[in-house]
Amino acid sequence: MTWTPRGGIKVWVAERPIKHGTVAGYRAHYERGGKPCLECLDAYNAYRRARYVRTRTNAARCGTYAGARWHQSHGERLCDPCREARAAYWRSWRKARRAS
Ligand SMILES: [Zn+2]
Numbered sequence: 844m845t846w847t848p849r850g851g852i853k854v855w856v857a858e859r860p861i862k863h864g865t866v867a868g869y870r871a872h873y874e875r876g877g878k879p880c881l882e883c884l885d886a887y888n889a890y891r892r893a894r895y896v897r898t899r900t901n902a903a904r905c906g907t908y909a910g911a912r913w914h915q916s917h918g919e920r921l922c923d924p925c926r927e928a929r930a931a932y933w934r935s936w937r938k939a940r941r942a943s
């Protein structure tokens with residue numbers, strides 16, 4: 844009796860659980876000939892978006908409301924200048940609302 848499973852490595856690769864919600868998971872879906880699940884698709888989209896945005900960092904500068912929105916849309920924690928800018932935005936928004 845031998846303990847050499849035939850095609851053991853292949854089986855291991857196929858049964859290795861996909862880490863969903865990651866770019867590696869996204870690729871693993873395709874490696875298996877399937878379509879990525881929503882979680883993995885999201886992760887991949889976020890990854891592509893992040894790469895795209897990194898080439899145009901001036902679009903939403905930190906310390907502005909747009910900067911705060913940018914952090915949020917990328918699922919990031921707001922940095923201090925952006926947090927401050929957002930607070931100021933809401934402060935003035937509430938004030939404007941109360942005045943009308
Ligand atoms: Zn997945």
Ligand SMILES: [Zn+2]
Nearest residue numbers: 905910922925
């Ligand atoms: Zn920021």
